[in-house]
Each structure stands twice: as C-alpha cells, then as structure tokens.
Amino acid sequence: MNPAIVIPAFCRPATLERLLASLAAAEVPAGTPLVLTIDRPAEERHRPGHTAVLHLAHGFHWPHGPKEVRQQPEHMGLVGNVFHAGSLAADFGAIVLLEDDLLVSRRFYGYAQQALAYYAAEPRLAGISLNTLWFNGFTHQPFIPLLDDGDVYFLQLSTPQGQVYTARQWAHFAEWLAVNGREVTTADNVHALFAAFPADDWLAVKAKYLAATQKYYVYPRESLTTNFGEPGTHFAQGTTLFQMPLQQFRREFRFMPFDDAVAVYDGFYEILPDRLSRMAVNLPVTAYEVDLYATKAAHQLQADYLLTSRPCRQPVATYGREMWPLEANVIGGVAGTGLSLARRADVDLSVAATRAAQGDNDRYFSRYRTGEAGRRRLFRRMGRLLGRGG
Template identity: 45%
Template sequence: MSTPSIVVAAYNRPRALERLLRSLRRAHYPAGGRARLVISVDGADGADAANAEVRALAQDAEWPFGPKDVIRRERRLGLAAHVFACWALAEALGDLVFLEDDFVVSPAFYAYAAQALDVYRADDRVAALALYALWFNGYTHEPFTPLADGSDVFFLQVPFFQGLAFTREQAARFAAWRSEGRERPAPGDPLHPLFFKFPPSDWFPVLARYVVTTGRFVVYPRVALCLGMGDAGTHFARPTAFFQTPLLQAPADFRFRALDDSLAVYDSFFEPLPERLDRMTGALRGVEYAVDLYATKPRDLLRSACVLTARPRRAALRTFGRVLWPMEANVIEAMPGGEIALCRAEDLEWGWWADVRARQGLDRYFARGRGQGWRRRWLYRLAALASRFTAESAR
C-alpha cells in the first residue's frame, strides 16, 4: 500500500500550524514509522515575528510516525509558487498528501489517501485526489449533492484547495503541462467566468484549467477527510466558517468505484455528464444535449443542439418536476412538472431577468419550501415587472 509523504505549506500563521500539527498527531498511521512529514515554510528570511514562530514550531514539532523534514524557503515565494514547489517534491518523495497550514484532518485521512492513491494510480484521467467533501456549488454557493451510487467517492472536473493527494505520476503530468506555459484560464476554456477573475497569486485556477482542458477529473470523498478552518490569509481577508462540514472521525472500509463504473461523474459546472444520466434513464437517450441544471453555463459553452436546464425557455421538448435531490434524480424518475426542461438551445431565454428567474426557482428548491427574505422577494418582483415590460414592448 502507498505510504504518501505529508507535505505542509506554512507561512505566518503559528496558531494555525499548531492546530494542524495537533490534528495530524491524532490521525492513524501504519506501523513502522513510514509516514514522512515535510513542513515547507515560505519567506524564511526577513519575515516578521509570526513567521519566525512558524519556523520554530516546525523545527520543534514532535513527529513519532516517521521522518520529519523542515524546508526553510530562502525567499518569499508567495502562495501559488509555494504550493507548486511543494507539489514538485513528489518527484523525490513519491506519493504525497498536500495540506495548507489552516487545515485540520480526520483521524482516517492517511488511510483514505493511501488506499485511494493505490486505487486510482493507473488511471491517467484522474488528475488528483481531494480530501474535502465538496458539499456546495462553488459558483452559486447552493448545495451540491452527488448522486448516491454505492461508493464513497464521486468525480468532478473542479479541483478544490482543502487537501489534495497526488501520485508521483499525477504530479509529474501536471508539472509537464505547466512547463508548456499554458497556465492561466483563457477564453474558450470550458470554465465558469469566475475563474478569469482570480489574481495571479492564486494556484486554484491553474489546476482547474489543467483538469478541464486535459479532460481529467478529481476524485472526491463523500465525507470529509480534511477541511479548511477559513483563517484570515491570502484567500480570506477575515475568518469564515462557510467551509465547515463533518470530518470522518473513525476508521472505515472505503468503497471505491472506477471512473468508468461511477454514476456520479460531473463536469466543471457541477453538472452530471449526459452519458451517465443516460445509463439511468432512457428519457433522453438518443438526444444530443448539454446539462445546465444550475443555470450557470454561459451561452457560448452550450454547444449541443438541446439543453437539459432550469433556465427559462420559450418552448420545451419535455419537462420534469424538481422535487427529488439531487436535481438529476427528477429526470431519472421522470417526475411530473415543469421546473426542469429539455429544450432546443435556441429556445433558451437570456438576460439578467432570465437569470434572476432561474435563481428564484433554484432558491425555492434548495430552501425546501421555506420562505425567502424580503430583499430577494423584492428583487424577484422587480424582475417579474421587468420581464413583463420587456415582453409588452416586444409586441
């Protein structure tokens, strides 16, 4: 079984590093002292007192589970360059688990990572393994619930920054791609427009572009093995608890499923792949269609003749209700209703009022029948008036 090295990127947050080291020492590791810990401290020279404390913590940390190394960077690399430098350690160390200093881990994180690395090592369509259980759509912040298919994992063409694991080969493929100089998201990439707004200091959109433009996927657990505490830093100006989700607290017999066999496979917009939907229902079989149930795909990325969508439309070829979770279950079970529709791409409605109406319907669905705040009620009323005025003006 794989014995990945644990690589921690730290900078300027001694209390965060102390918390992570505490959680790492609570985790379970194989006997024989084979779990190597590497702490990479950015900005080793000329940094402030807080980073001096980080260096001291890293140097003095007890680690009875295997070798421990501390890397003191001679100059300030910055977040993205530091992260990539940590991933590059896979060339020498082999398989690795990468953590940032404001994370905490499950007691079972190492067992999960070791098993998952072995299971997906031979599939070069797997870009990396996530340790965070992604429970929300990162573009809308609405719930994201992958289809239950009897396994402990699902596949998504969106990476996330709260704990990753790589085989040596996976890290090498990413490094080779980066060496071609195609890092930043570019127009035409099948990515959400938010990816074009990240600053150059962030590594997240680089990995996202690699995943989606090479047709690869990230393997996610359904229960978190790692999560970020949302401390203030490069990502957040002030602390946030938004990312909190339950950590697995006990060892488990993990059930993995191969990518080809999984029913829970999603694109870079958190939408199920049409081919996987067609395995579960004949309702749309034989139709060329894109999926846009969250109504977030830009018009230029809807390149199929038909779209399965929650977006307003002028006409529909077939409709479904929106009661079951996740949303695609309503198509699988052919739920009656009109909230989801298969329609021709040219029949979709666009514009800010169409976007608001789509969000209104999704809000109702995700609220599970609970009421909406007054601000949204007024916004939706305004959108309805604008839509009516536009329709009357067009006559």
C-alpha cells in the same frame, strides 16, 4: 503506497500548530515522512508570524517518522509554495498535500492509502481529494452528488482542502503548466469567475488544466479533512463556510472504477450527460448538455439540446423541481415544470433569464421556505401533523 505528508506554510503559527496536533494524533504508519516547506516573507509585517512558524516547525516532534523543514530561499507566494510542495511527489512517489488551515481525521491516511492503491493508475484522474464538497462554489447552492454503490464521486474541479498526488499526476500537471502558463481568461472552458481570480490563487489554473485535459479529481462522500477558513492570503475575515463533519471511524472505503461510476460531474458541478442517461432512460434525446445550475456561458453550450433550468419555449420535455438533487427529477420523470429539455435555439440564455433560473433554484434549495416566517410555517405544519398522529 505510503505517501509523504507535505505542508506548505508561511506565517500562521496557530493554524499550523492545530494541523500538526491532528496529524500527530492520526493513524499514520511508522516511517511516514513529514515535510514542512515554509515560504520566506517579503514584507516586514509577516516576519513575526514567519519566525513563529519556523520555531514551531523545528520544535515539533513528529512521532510517525522522519521530519524535514525546508525554508524557501526567497519569497514564492502561496501558489509558488503550494506548487513546490506538489513537486515533492517526484521525490517520494506520492504525497498528501495539506495547507495549514486544515484539520485531519484520525483516518485520513488510511483513506489516502486505499485511494492511491485503487486509482494510482487511472489516467483520467489528476488527483485525490480528502475533503467532500457541500456547495456549488459558483452559486453557493447545495451540491449533492447522486448516490451510487461507492464512497466517492468524481468532479472536474480541484480542492485546496487536502489533496493526494502520485508523482505521475503532478508531473503531468507541471508539464502542461510549463507550456500553457497560469493565465485564465473567459475564453477558456471554465466558469467566468475563474478569470477574475487573483494571481495568488491556484484553483483557476487547475480548473483550466482539468477542462483542457479532461481529467478529474476523485472526492470522498465523507470528509477526511475540514477547513477553518481563518484570515490569511485569501480571507480578510474568517469563515466557517468550508467546515465539514469528519469521518473519524471508518477504516475500509468502497471505490468504483471511473467508467462504472454514475456520480461524475464537470467543472460546473453538472452531471455528465452519459452518466445521467444511464439512469434517465426515458429521455427523448441522447445528445444534450446539462445546465441545471444555469452557470454556463452561452459559448460553452454547444449541444443542439440543453437540459436546463433556464426559461425556454417549446420544450421537448419538462420536469418538476421537487426531488433532490436536481437531476433526480429527470431520472424519476417527475411531472411539472422548472426543468426543461429543449433545443438550444429555444432556450433563453440572456443574463435576466440566467438570474431568474438561479433564483428559482434558490427557492428549490431552500425547500420553498424563506427566512423566519418560512420556519414558523414549517413548525406549525409539523405541529398539526404530529397532533393528528402523522
């Protein structure tokens, strides 16, 4: 399957020019369509940038196939334009959707083709990501999927950093959206942060959709896109938080059936209990909920037992907080405290306990070092070890 490439754009000519240059240099089959769907400005301050984007889009030479520039007849906003871009999957059978602050790897299209060939018929997938994640978006702590025999993992969250959709995948979302609308509240089974997202951000409603339908995105372990985080609709100032190293060389990728994969995570970046139990064979209970990042609200923790980093009394089992990622300590049966398997009734779910657990996780993820003093201690220790020859 050869997906069309679709770019929703608005008023940032410099970012669009960079993306187009990377697309022109990428390995893309001849005959691949490129569609630029350009939103119309509603405010005068956006008109110069919009005019420059139109000029760039019309003047750009697409060396890999036909090019089409679509200007919206009225202002749609970021969400409207992105969703319009997604709907074009119906016209082409499949699309690669790229927002204009991205840059692509030379191998991005080959990955998209291979992932589509492998997963297009998987009903539990809502889409394919071209970008991997290095941090938990709720705590800004590292997110480290367990390693298995594949080049991918599965997560019940979407991404704005390069997406691939079949016509069926986008149609299913559009049908759900028509019935359920865009509103997200704290009563939904998603992180409470999503209820505070602005109306011009679509990640929240996608999170709600994924939770409601029990669908996932498949993510590569190595990124095929990176995000420059320039100022725009969502950022008043630039950020490098989303930069990732690009896989520029690999041509063949190893995919795994959803049912066989171990690295499958819910919408809170927590590994699914049934996947963890495949490896943590000595867990004393089989029905539990994972809460290692301590970000789930009390009403979202319904299981009788919790595997958690929050304080608790009378734990059934405890584990140290040493191996990476957190769940590796449970799999390895690492002795110690910090992680507990306990009855829900014995877990402290208060705000103070949640903050304490996340603070302890901060220290764990910083490898129990803080600031410059911690770095100096590490270097001194390394020097002593090297001085002893190991």
